[in-house]
Each structure stands twice: as structure tokens, then as C-alpha cells.
Amino acid sequence: xxxxxxxxxxxxxxxxxxxxxxxxxxxxxxxxxxxxxxxxxxxxxxxxxxxxxxxxxxxxxxxxxxxxxxxxxxxxxxxxxxxxxxxxxxxxxxxxxxxxxxxxxxxxxxxxxxxxxxxxxxxxxxxxxxxxxxxxxxxxxxxxxxxxxxxxxxxxxxxxxxxxxxxxxxxxxxxxxxxxxxxxxxxxxxxxxxxxxxxxxxxxxxxxxxxxxxxxxxxxxxxxxxxxxxxxxxxxxxxxxxxxxxxxxxxxxxxxxxxxxxxxxxxxxxxxxxxxxxxxxxxxxxxxxxxxxxxxxxxxxxxxxxxxxxxxxxx
Amino acid sequence: xxxxxxxxxxxxxxxxxxxxxxxxxxxxxxxxxxxxxxxxxxxxxxxxxxxxxxxxxxxxxxxxxxxxxxxxxxxxxxxxxxxxxxxxxxxxxxxxxxxxxxxxxxxxxxxxxxxxxxxxxxxxxxxxxxxxxxxxxxxxxxxxxxxxxxxxxxxxxxxxxxxxxxxxxxxxxxxxxxxxxxxxxxxxxxxxxxxxxxxxxxxxxxxxxxxxxxxxxxxxxxxxxxxxxxxxxxxxxxxxxxxxxxxxxxxxxxxxxxxxxxxxxxxxxxxxxxxxxxxxxxxxxxxxxxxxxxxxxxxxxxxxxxxxxxxxxxxxxxxxxxxxxxxxxxxxxxxxxxxxxxxxxxxxxxxxxxxxxxxxxxxxxxxxxxxxxxxxxxxxxxxxxxxxxxxxxxxxxxxxxxxx
Numbered sequence: 001x002x003x004x005x006x007x008x009x010x011x012x013x014x015x016x017x018x019x020x021x022x023x024x025x026x027x028x029x030x031x032x033x034x035x036x037x038x039x040x041x042x043x044x045x046x047x048x049x050x051x052x053x054x055x056x057x058x059x060x061x062x063x064x065x066x067x068x069x070x071x072x073x074x075x076x077x078x079x080x081x082x083x084x085x086x087x088x089x090x091x092x093x094x095x096x097x098x099x100x101x102x103x104x105x106x107x108x109x110x111x112x113x114x115x116x117x118x119x120x121x122x123x124x125x126x127x128x129x130x131x132x133x134x135x136x137x138x139x140x141x142x143x144x145x146x147x148x149x150x151x152x153x154x155x156x157x158x159x160x161x162x163x164x165x166x167x168x169x170x171x172x173x174x175x176x177x178x179x180x181x182x183x184x185x186x187x188x189x190x191x192x193x194x195x196x197x198x199x200x201x202x203x204x205x206x207x208x209x210x211x212x213x214x215x216x217x218x219x220x221x222x223x224x225x226x227x228x229x230x231x232x233x234x235x236x237x238x239x240x241x242x243x244x245x246x247x248x249x250x251x252x253x254x255x256x257x258x259x260x261x262x263x264x265x266x267x268x269x270x271x272x273x274x275x276x277x278x279x280x281x282x283x284x285x286x287x288x289x290x291x292x293x294x295x296x297x298x299x300x301x302x303x304x305x306x307x308x309x310x311x312x313x314x315x
Numbered sequence: 316x317x318x319x320x321x322x323x324x325x326x327x328x329x330x331x332x333x334x335x336x337x338x339x340x341x342x343x344x345x346x347x348x349x350x351x352x353x354x355x356x357x358x359x360x361x362x363x364x365x366x367x368x369x370x371x372x373x374x375x376x377x378x379x380x381x382x383x384x385x386x387x388x389x390x391x392x393x394x395x396x397x398x399x400x401x402x403x404x405x406x407x408x409x410x411x412x413x414x415x416x417x418x419x420x421x422x423x424x425x426x427x428x429x430x431x432x433x434x435x436x437x438x439x440x441x442x443x444x445x446x447x448x449x450x451x452x453x454x455x456x457x458x459x460x461x462x463x464x465x466x467x468x469x470x471x472x473x474x475x476x477x478x479x480x481x482x483x484x485x486x487x488x489x490x491x492x493x494x495x496x497x498x499x500x501x502x503x504x505x506x507x508x509x510x511x512x513x514x515x516x517x518x519x520x521x522x523x524x525x526x527x528x529x530x531x532x533x534x535x536x537x538x539x540x541x542x543x544x545x546x547x548x549x550x551x552x553x554x555x556x557x558x559x560x561x562x563x564x565x566x567x568x569x570x571x572x573x574x575x576x577x578x579x580x581x582x583x584x585x586x587x588x589x590x591x592x593x594x595x596x597x598x599x600x601x602x603x604x605x606x607x608x609x610x611x612x613x614x615x616x617x618x619x620x621x622x623x624x625x626x627x628x629x630x631x632x633x634x635x636x637x638x639x640x641x642x643x644x645x646x647x648x649x650x651x652x653x654x655x656x657x658x659x660x661x662x663x664x665x666x667x668x669x670x671x672x673x674x675x676x677x678x679x680x681x682x683x684x685x686x687x688x689x690x691x692x693x694x695x696x697x698x699x700x701x702x703x704x705x706x707x708x709x710x711x712x713x714x715x716x717x718x719x
Contacts, residue, residue, distance in 0.1 A: 201431035206420030
């Protein structure tokens with residue numbers, strides 16, 4: 001028995017010696033990054049300029065807004081879309097953020113999240129449409145999406161720094177990469193799940209491909225698209241915190257300081273700020289996932305006003 | 316009547332190499348053989364028929380018979396593999412994308428089994444869908460949509476949303492959407508199959524009512540024979556991808572092309588398919604009323620033909636009455652030797668003629684209770700034949716035998 005075990009061991013060792021070589025995957029990756037850095041410099045500069053323009057302006061804009069206005073607008077949105085309880089929560093949450101003295105950081109984060117989300121949706125939604133239309137493209141894109149989502153975020157923070165230096169730009173780019181997949185996936189899924197008869201009806205009444213997309217497929221896929229957008233925003237928010245490690249700024253800073261200097265209180269305050277922001281963004285975007293026509297019916301609007309939004313999205 | 320739509324040798328093969336399957340069909344291989352050998356499915360094979368302007372043409376078959384595939388080839392939602400489909404003489408299989416889109420917007424519209432309404436649009440917008448796609452201005456399309464909704468009795472619900480409507484109402488919207496574009500051909504794919512029986516009958520009546528107001532060319536696809544018989548001017552029966560019989564409901568019931576067609580009548584009440592004209596026979600003894608035809612001559616004629624009753628009509632073939640041996644004898648007994656009498660005196664009063672288009676169902680009681688065959692007359696009062704208890708039983712028996 002023991003000799004059999006030893007025999008298998010020896011055989012395995014021989015097999016390994018004969019066939020397994022050291023694959024230079026890490027070296028290859030470095031080489032690719034080096035190559036791109038030297039040859040696509042202009043390209044990266046252009047991207048960096050565009051992103052920094054949007055991100056800088058958005059963060060500056062949110063910081064420029066008087067807090068009273070932010071309080072007011074978010075509370076009214078919450079009242080209109082969700083209900084009075086949630087409006088109360090928004091006011092309370094923002095009050096807590098203010099009380100923790102994290103207002104500028106929160107506005108930075110909000111600006112970054114919105115900039116990253118816009119970029120992610122700008123690329124992701126059309127890509128999702130293309131994927132739904134072409135099985136071939138879908139077969140190529142799906143593993144790339146898996147890769148983007150599962151590769152630890154820190155791994156592409158490094159090349160982001162190499163290409164774009166530190167600061168808001170690489171932070172935003174890393175966030176875009178991390179948060180884009182759900183938008184692509186849900187757009188693809190949503191369009192593929194539009195009932196075949198509705199698509200046939202569209203074609204039977206003489207829709208051209210563009211009309212079919214805008215008059216039938218996108219409206220019917222809306223709940224699923226909105227769920228994708230919601231997920232993208234949530235992922236962007238979580239990534240923005242990590243991105244503060246490369247100097248993106250915002251609410252990630254107190255969290256990072258808390259970790260690095262073992263300042264429990266500071267870290268917790270930063271974390272709480274992120275949670276409050278997350279809940280506000282999540283509920284608000286989710287409320288838009290419901291068919292917009294429910295807004296038009298006075299009865300449902302009243303129901304919404306009194307906080308009874310139990311009707312399922314997409315009915 | 317002119318031909319609106321003609322389908323000529325149309326084939327549809329689902330699979331990687333349709334041409335190869337076509338070659339096998341030409342060699343006489345069956346659908347199953349081709350599937351076993353190549354994995355390709357022959358959806359429709361050599362379909363030929365013509366649809367006349369203004370008729371309801373039913374394509375009927377069980378699931379998998381290729382009827383929906385055939386229907387979808389008529390507006391090229393499914394591309395035919397071979398053959399040609401002509402609408403007003405134009406071959407749509409040769410049309411470019413652009414022409415096809417124009418055709419779908421103008422000439423042929425469709426009603427779907429699961430309604431396929433757009434949930435994000437209200438009833439009015441749904442109804443105006445085809446017009447909106449065609450680029451008709453809002454005011455004009457809403458006006459047309461409202462007229463279409465009015466025609467199906469849903470004007471009041473114009474601003475409701477589909478999820479607020481019942482199944483029958485949804486399909487009325489589906490129908491209105493198809494009617495709003497004022498199409499030359501209305502394609503109805505199992506349009507009433509998802510509705511419960513009562514509503515289904517109601518919708519069939521609705522269709523027939525709309526058809527009586529303005530006769531459209533309708534291609535109606537169904538798996539339900541009762542429905543086919545009820546709405547169809549003519550029916551094409553499909554089996555395994557081929558059209559096995561085309562004819563009026565009466566023709567198909569009377570002379571089913573094969574065992575498969577006959578098997579449809581299993582459990583189907585055909586008594587409402589037949590009308591008095593279909594079962595009336597001209598084997599009854601008749602007496603022509605003219606000067607000189609005496610009661611005695613009539614009696615003689617009856618006895619000579621072994622009949623118990625005779626139908627009396629005038630020279631123009633117009634029905635006058637029915638006499639029997641008993642009624643003739645009763646009259647003759649009251650006559651003098653030289654008196655010829657009047658044949659009208661011998662008419663049996665309780666026999667009422669029925670009109671040719673009376674359905675069999677409505678005849679049954681009358682025929683069953685009448686001691687003599689019931690005469691059938693057309694609109695002009697002309698005698699068309701009689702229906703006896705024996706004839707009636709024979710008709711019902713024959714259809715039952717067909718079903719067994």
C-alpha cells in the first residue's frame with residue numbers, strides 16, 4: 001500500500017518535471033503595460049484629460065452647492081419617488097454626515113461616483129445592446145466582464161497608477177472598470193428577455209431596427225436596465241473608497257486613515273458616511289426602475305406620497 | 316371577387332442547409348426521414364392556396380402542423396425557404412427590406428395570441444403603434460386610433476394601461492391596433508386561443524360583426540375546429556407541414572380529404588355547420604300544381620311512388636304545401652263524383668317550411684316532431700327539398716361514423 005502511494009508520488013513528480021514549465025504570465029503582463037505606456041501615451045493622455053475634466057468639474061460642482069440646496073433637492077426627490085419616511089431618513093442621514101464634519105469628502109465622493117457611473121454607462125449600455133444583438137460578441141465580452149469583476153481591484157489600481165499617475169483620474173478609471181459589468185450584463189439580459197411576441201409585433205407593424213430598439217426593446221427592458229444602473233452606482237461607490245488608496249480623495253480618506261493609523265473612530269465615521277450615501281443613491285435609483293407611467297396615475301402618486309409603494313417593479 | 320393573396324409552392328426548412336433538405340423533399344422523403352437524416356425540420360412543405368378579397372380564410376391545424384410558421388411567412392416574420400407569396404400580384408419574397416417594411420406598415424397587420432401589447436403605453440398609444448411607426452403625425456394617428464377603438468367598443472378605456480384590462484379587452488386592443496392602420500390583410504395568429512371559451516365566442520362574434528361592416532381579407536390561424544367552422548369562409552387544413560385540404564366548412568365536413576381531417580370531428584358538434592340546404596333531399600314525391608291536377612291524380616301519383624306525402628309547388632317551383640295520402644283521401648271523401656276539388660284543401664296545416672340557411676341545430680325539434688318530411692324553401696320561396704327524420708339521422712350518423 002505504502003509502496004503504491006510512493007509510486008504514484010514518484011510518477012507525478014516525473015510528470016511535473018517533464019511537462020510543467022514556468023509560464024512567464026507576470027512578465028508578459030508587465031511587458032504589455034510597458035509597451036502600451038510607451039506607444040499609446042497620447043491615447044492615455046486624452047482619456048486622462050477627458051476624465052479629469054468631468055470628474056474635477058463634478059466634484060467642484062457638488063462642493064460649490066450650498067448644503068441647504070443638497071438637503072432640499074435630495075429630500076424632495078425622496079418624497080416624490082419613495083415616500084415621506086425615506087425623505088425623513090435622507091434629512092437625518094445628511095445631518096449626520098454634516099455633524100461628522102465629512103461634508104466636503106461626501107461631495108467629492110458623490111462627484112466621483114457620478115463621473116464614474118456616467119462613463120461606465122456611456123460605454124456599458126451600448127455594449128450591452130450590441131451584446132444582445134450578437135451572440136458572437138456576447139461570447140467574447142462575457143469572459144472579459146467576468147475578468148473585470150473578479151480580478152482583485154488592487155491589481156488594476158497598479159497599472160492605473162502607471163498610466164495615469166495618482167489622483168482622481170486613475171481612481172475614476174479603476175472605478176469605471178469595476179462598476180461597468182452589471183450595466184452591460186443587465187442591458188444584455190433585459191433586451192434578450194423582451195417577450196418574443198412583442199418583438200414580433202414591433203416587426204410586424206413595420207419597425208426598422210432602430211425603431212424596434214427604441215419603441216419596443218428598451219422600454220420593455222427598462223426595469224432590468226435600471227437594476228443594472230443601480231448596481232453600477234453601488235459598485236462605483238464601494239470602489240471609490242478603495243481608490244482613495246491612490247489618492248482619489250473623498251470619503252475613502254478617513255477610512256484609509258482609520259486603517260493606517262488605527263484610529264477606530266475616524267474609520268467608522270468615514271464608513272458610516274459611505275453607507276448613508278449608498279442608501280440614498282440606492283433607493284432613489286431603484287425607484288426609477290419602476291415603470292415611469294406609474295407616476296402619471298394620480299392614485300399611485302398619492303399612494304407614493306403616503307409611503308405605500310408596494311407595487312412590484314415591472315408589472 | 317379577386318385574389319388578394321396567393322401562396323405558391325411555399326416551403327420552410329429550419330436548419331443549417333435548407334437547400335439540401337429541399338432536395339430530399341423532391342426525392343420524396345418525409346419530414347421525419349429528413350429530420351432523422353439531417354436534423355433539419357421541415358416546417359412547411361409545398362403550401363399552395365389563394366385567399367380571395369374580403370373573405371375570412373382559416374388556416375387550421377394542430378400544434379406543430381406548421382400553421383403559425385405559414386402565417387408568419389405571409390409578412391416574412393419568417394423567411395420562406397422557397398416558393399412565392401403574392402399580395403395583389405406582387406411577390407413579397409422578392410421585396411427588399413425597405414419595401415417589406417413599407418408593406419408591413421401599410422398592407423398587412425397582425426393580431427397575436429398573447430396580445431403582445433406594449434406595457435409602457437396606454438391603450439390609445441398601443442392602438443396607434445403601427446401609425447406611429449409609420450410616422451403619422453400625432454393628432455392624425457390618435458384620431459384613427461380612437462376610431463379603431465370605437466369600432467371594438469373600447470373608446471372609454473383609451474387612457475387605461477394594458478395591465479388594467481381583462482384578457483378579452485386586451486385582445487380588442489390588439490385587434491384595434493391591427494385595424495387602425497387599415498390594412499389590406501389582417502393576419503390573426505391564434506388570436507382568440509388564449510381567451511376563455513365565453514369570451515372567445517364573444518370575440519368571434521365581434522370579428523364577424525366587424526367583417527359584416529367592412530369585409531376585410533382575414534387570414535385566421537387556429538387549432539380549434541369549432542372556431543374555424545364558426546368564422547371561416549374557407550378553411551385550409553394543415554398536417555405535418557402540408558396543406559391537406561382547402562374548402563368551405565361544409566365541404567370539409569362532408570368530404571374530409573383523409574383520415575386526419577376526419578379525426579378532427581371527433582367530439583365536435585357539426586350540427587351547426589350544416590344548414591337546411593346541406594341536408595335537404597329532393598327524393599320526395601312532388602306534385603306540380605296546374606289546372607287539371609286533381610286530388611285523385613295526386614293520390615294516384617303518391618300511391619304509384621310508394622310515398623306517404625307529397626310536396627306541392629307551382630310552375631315556378633314555388634312551394635305551395637304538403638299533402639299526404641290521408642289528407643287527400645279525407646278530401647276526396649267529401650267530394651261529388653264529378654268534382655275535382657282543390658288541392659289546397661288537402662294541405663296539411665301544421666307543416667311549416669324552413670328556410671335554406673337554418674342551421675341543423677335549430678331544425679332538429681321541428682323535424683323530430685313532424686309526421687312528414689319538412690320542406691325547405693329558399694329566399695324566393697322556391698322549393699329546395701325536404702328533410703325527413705331519416706335524412707337527419709343519417710347526416711348525424713355519418714358524421715359520427717367519421718369521428719369513430
